[in-house]
Amino acid sequence: MYSLSKTLLGGVMAGVALNVAAQEITFALSIPAQPLASALGMLRQQTGLHVFYAEDIIKGKTGTAVEGRFSAAQAVARLLAGSGLAHTFTASDTVAIKQAETGGDATLPAVTVLGKTVYDSTDPYNADYTRVSTSTATKTDTPIMQTPANIQVVTRKVMDDQQAITLQDAVKNVAGVQPGFGGGHLNDIFTIRGFGTAPFDVYSSTSVFREGMWLSFVPLSTASLDRIEVLKGPAAVLYGRMEPGGLINAVPKDALKTPYYSLQQQFGSYNLFRTSLDATGPLSAGGDVRYRTNVDYLDNGSFVACGFNQQLNVAPNLTWDISANTTLELELNYQHQNLISNPALPALGRRPADISISRNLGDGKLGTHLDRDDYVVDLDLEHRFNDDWKINWKGGYVHTEYKEQQTAGYSLDENSGDFNRYYYTADSDRNQFFTSLNLTSSRND
Incomplete structure (x- = not known):
């Protein structure tokens, strides 16, 4: 066998x-x-x-x-x-x-993926929803993964895809951030982690910044913004007095050495029309001197009778590379706003009164009408001593002129239905001055 x-x-x-x-x-x-x-x-x-x-x-x-x-x-x-x-x-x-059998451990054909692992953050055609680094939390250009703070960035691509017009439209993407009462289109007010950004009065937005410069009573248009950075948690050690919920830092677009031109027309509900222009490029042969200009005009109505908002924004930027290590940047922003805002509905007990939301409790001719001009000047000078050390000086000036008249209510008689209103006018100028000096190092040893 x-x-x-x-x-x-x-x-x-x-x-x-x-x-x-x-x-x-x-x-x-x-x-x-x-x-x-x-x-x-x-x-x-x-x-x-x-x-x-x-x-x-x-x-x-x-x-x-x-x-x-x-x-x-x-x-x-x-x-x-x-x-x-x-x-x-x-x-x-x-x-x-x-x-041939297709199941089991069959080997699939190779797939070639075309794309970029890292996008140029200054590229106008950047299709990335994320931002690798930010300077808001530490005032240094530190990768977000290495930043010991909770910070979220709303990029230009996100704002474009969602057609965001106001700051409130853009930051609704960020968890823990809710819009507050800003008097209609009068101001950008937010609640961050349960803390309001304007504890002193409705006209002082204490936690809204423009590229590190504190703004008060100046609503921002997104047309000239490159990104919006939201820092959650206390930041008083770097930015002074503010609520511990956090801050919102709006960063404008930079002037580019590569020419870029864009014209956009938007349409929306309640007769909304918005036209935006963006132009940038070099003014010198090597691009040492370059410019950027953003212009947008907004005209829209409201779901409330008689309400409207007309707004013009012009934001030029001039950048000069004085040397290989020294850069001077001048940013200007002019904004004109003409609007009639909508008074809030009165409350009966703990609930709003049973009144249609389209009812304007002000007055068609004597309602809350505001005619305002804002002028912002921002000058930045940066010098890099070497790859590790640099110094940055920022000086800012904000001038606001506004004329306001308002008819608003303060009490409602539930039995008779009488709504008591008051009328006042205001003609005022505001001036803000800002300066900061920062010496930073990128060394980690």
Whole structure:
């Protein structure tokens, strides 16, 4: 019994060896690309192989050209390449062709992905929703992953895709940030982590900054912004007196050495029309002096009777590379606003009064009407001593002129339905001055 088993095993091994040896014999082949059935016929004629297959699996398929010297196994594999068929040698001169199995551990074809791992943050065509680094939390250009603070960035791409017009439209993407009462379009007021950004009065937005410069009573348009950075948590150690909920830092667009021009028209509900222009490029041959100008005009109505808002913003930027290590940047912003805002509905107990939200409780002619001009000047001077150390000085000035008249209510008699109102006018100028000096190092040793 042992001798028979040993003899049978030896015979099987010898047959396998002969089979492999026969498959390694090479043939001079010349089979052009053609229907697979005829290609297999030429293979049979030139090699003497016996080929078995079902007619339906090769119907409509084309065989790959085979030219040169190949073994039988190589010839069959090349002929069937890309056909979705598999083959098996059942003997040294016999091959069976069948449909390839798609399940199990089948290897998928390689996939080539075209794109960028890191986008240029200054590129106007930047399609990235994320920002790798920010300076708001530490006043240094530190990667967000290495920043010991909770900071979120709303990029220009996000604002464009969502067609955000106001600061409130943009920061609604950020968790823990809610719009507050800013008197309609009068101001940008927010609640961050439960703390209001204007604890002193409705006209002082104490936690809204423009590229690190504190702003008060100046609503911002998103047309001239590159990104909006929201720092959550106390930041008084870097920015002075403010609520511990955090701050919002709006960063304007920089002047670019590469020319770029954009014209946009937006339409929306309640007769909203907004036209925006963005132009930038070099003013000198090497781009050492460059400019950027953003202009937008907004005109929209309201769901409340008589309400409207007309706003013009002009934001020019001039940047000069004084040397390879020194840069001077001058940013200006002019804003004119003409509006009638909507007085809030009165409360009865703990609920709003049962009045239509479209009802204007002011007065069509003597309602809350504001005519205002804002002028912002921002001058930045930066010098880099080396790759590790740099110094930055910022000086800012904000001048606001506004004329306001308001008819607003202060009490509602639930029994009689009488709504008591008052009327007042205001004509005022505001001036703000800001300066800061920062010496920073990027060394981490």
